[in-house]
Amino acid sequence: MSASLIALDVMGGDDAPRATLAGALAAVSGKGTLRVPPARLLLVGDQPRMEAMLRELGGDPGFQFQHAAQVIEMGESPAQALRAKPDSSIGRCVQAVREKRASAVVGMGNTGACVGAATLGLGTIPGVRRPGIAVTLNLTGQPVTILDMGANIAPKADHLLQYGAMGSVYAQSCLGQARPRVGLLNVGEEKGKGTDLLKEAHELLAASGLEFVGNVEGGDIFRGVCDIVVTDGFTGNVILKLLEQFASFLTAKILGELKKSGVDLTGATLGNLKAVIDYKSYGGALLLGVNGVVIIGHGRSDEKAIANAIGQAVRAADAGVTEHIGRGLAAPSRSS
Amino acid sequence: MSASLIALDVMGGDDAPRATLAGALAAVSGKGTLRVPPARLLLVGDQPRMEAMLRELGGDPGFQFQHAAQVIEMGESPAQALRAKPDSSIGRCVQAVREKRASAVVGMGNTGACVGAATLGLGTIPGVRRPGIAVTLNLTGQPVTILDMGANIAPKADHLLQYGAMGSVYAQSCLGQARPRVGLLNVGEEKGKGTDLLKEAHELLAASGLEFVGNVEGGDIFRGVCDIVVTDGFTGNVILKLLEQFASFLTAKILGELKKSGVDLTGATLGNLKAVIDYKSYGGALLLGVNGVVIIGHGRSDEKAIANAIGQAVRAADAGVTEHIGRGLAAPSRSS
Incomplete structure (x- = not known):
């Protein structure tokens, strides 16, 4: 579990896929709060576009890839878009966590779609009434x-x-x-x-x-x-x-x-x-209560903010936040 | 109506009566947003203390006075204190407006007591469901x-x-x-x-x-x-x-x-x-919807903030805000 993948929605965010890939490269080269090995990053999105953009940004240091043909845009209604686009990049990120190929999702795209995909796709931790x-x-x-x-x-x-x-x-x-x-x-x-x-x-x-x-x-x-x-x-x-x-x-x-x-x-x-x-150093928002680590970054995140969100995902996944919440809610009075 | 009195709760606020009287003097000498004639200010509170403090601060330029023997302190429960202290300075301020001797209250003391005294003592403007x-x-x-x-x-x-x-x-x-x-x-x-x-x-x-x-x-x-x-x-x-x-x-x-x-x-x-x-230049908060102008200042207001709150009260009273609200609510679609 401690070395499992971080699924990055490369197509999400205002300047995707350029900003997200620059962020992934920054995380790998140690420009974020944590240096992340490239093999821990699962880049999810339009694979030809991701590869072309990576060549433009200086090459692929050894990322993992998963193709997803569709993108949920910022202005779309989350519920409708999730139904209409079964091969969306955010949906595929969540799927990777559901299938235990990854332990965390990092998305800078449509917040509602990210929350919706994660809540529906991962379900809540037993005992959790509503994610927050x-x-x-x-x-x-x-x-x-x-x-x-x-x-x-x-x-x-x-x-x-x-x-x-x-x-x-x-x-x-x-x-x-x-x-x-x-x-x-x-x-x-x-x-x-x-x-x-x-x-x-x-x-x-x-x-x-x-x-x-x-x-x-x-x-x-x-x-x-x-x-x-x-x-x-x-x-x-x-x-x-x-x-x-x-x-x-x-x-x-x-x-x-x-x-x-x-x-x-x-x-x-x-x-x-x-x-x-600088708000960027705090990483992203964390969706707590679902079965997996989900980090939601700002649509306007730049490469440093994205690198920090990736570092935050690694830290939360390696610390076993999801498992701790399950145990903590079962016995909150002994959570210390 | 346009030259009616502004009732100042001299005993309210963290550094009362010193700060409130210094604020009244500042308003009169034009240090606030508006120069206010001393005769428009009705100072409400413990009269011997007010007079002694004014001597200390350089004299009385011609204020009007009303004695009130009691003070509602910051920590008191508003409802209880208003019942227990019928001769409170804030209560006497509100009474002056109710009896048409003044058209505005300025208070820097217990906010809940000020809102409560004004709402109960003045009543709401016809048509207003809840003051804000x-x-x-x-x-x-x-x-x-x-x-x-x-x-x-x-x-x-x-x-x-x-x-x-x-x-x-x-x-x-x-x-x-x-x-x-x-x-x-x-x-x-x-x-x-x-x-x-x-x-x-x-x-x-x-x-x-x-x-x-x-x-x-x-x-x-x-x-x-x-x-x-x-x-x-x-x-x-x-x-x-x-x-x-x-x-x-x-x-x-x-x-x-x-x-x-x-x-x-x-x-x-x-x-x-x-x-x-600087938040001080914006005056105080305005309780809209009651039958009279009520300005609630911060308990920590200094002399400039108090002078500005007094200026704001004069402006709101002279502009007939209360009357305009009554007419505006009767025909909101024609309020322009």
Whole structure:
């Protein structure tokens, strides 16, 4: 299991297959967070196009290939496209995991199609009620994992409980957090705050045996008060998009202001500044709760982001996140 | 009506009464967005303490006073405190508006107590189903008003419709936006996105006669695609706290990085940088839908923020926001 394949949907993403193949090459040459042997990467897509593009990018270092004749485009309705395109690259990636030829999928294409293909094709881990999407932010130097980021916009309280449990298992096995502190995103710290759903989720989390720190507020994400932030997929999705845009917006404003004030930044300083708000180093979003590792990258991911998503997939697969979640949900109170 | 009083809860806020009185003096001396005549300010609170503090701060330029013996503290349960303290400063502010001696309340204290006192004491404008809290961000140079920011964490679809309508009336009468574009915060732009609540609200907004631009996503708040962002009070509250904290967090990181890189900023440049992310100039939050202008400032507001909140109250009172909302809701399709 520890050396199993990572299936990369080469056709997914805004600049596919160029960006995805450049990302695969970057992962192999160690430009991502982890150097990945080429033989661990299963490139899934239109094989003649992949081969031609690889020649253009400098050659094939020894990847594995699987042909898929169809592509689900960004704007397509996920459910319809999955039915209409049985030979899609994302579908074939999921199939490779289902058939145990691979242990992870990395896709930068249509998010809904990726979630749909994985949920239907892999099924959920026994005991999991609803998969959730986790994103790990590393802004404060201490990773904070937020879930759900959009798989489940109207969760029930026990879904939220499981997000806390699955997030904890992920943080333990992949982020080196021994006893992750779980917070419930709410409008106030006091116990009785929020909607009926959140009051119920609070009770469940408090009784779960997880390291539950109680309610946390929007600003607490940057205050290091917890390692896992549990929220519904609606709020999570809004937050994620807001942070992405706000970070780039604010940075542009600050750089503009510095320029106006005559402050001349060297290339190195500019690079450091951009690294401060760089979302790319966090890899992709992780679909937790399905039978296999599924990493969903941003459609606009560049080669470094893709290399990092591949590294994240290797780490999650080798750490056995899926197996740990199965065991953790069976006995959440002993998950430490 | 246009020269009526602004009732300031001098006892509310983390550094009251010093900060509130300094804010009142700043408003009078033109340090806020609007110079306010001292005789328009009704200072409500412990009169001996207010007078002593004013002497310390340089004297009374001609304010009006009303004594109130009690204060509702930040941590108190709003409903209980309002019952237990009939002579509270916030309660007396609201009473002054109810009795038509003032047309606006400005409070920096316990938000729940302020909302509760205003809702119970003033009642809602005929036709308004639920008051909502609006906050105007000015980050892009073009004001964006978001509501609800926390008055109503589990709204119904017709509440969301009214938030669109009330936000539009406010933007027209106070922000000079002739035909404000209304967006519905959602997880995707397409019409069928989101929860059942949002699908229903989308239909209502589309049929309302408002300038409805459809769904907007978290990142769109900074993209100038709409002037009013309609959302539930849970999401709004999370967003507001997130933005506040993220802005100061990111600025600190960027300044730290500049320092580390040896970039020496002059005081003026630093000041400009901080102004770029300065939330203080936007005044306070506005409780829309009650019979009177109610501005709720942050408990940590400094003198400039308080002066701006007072200026905002004067502008909203003189523009007749309350009356416009009453008329606008009676005929939303003709509100332009």
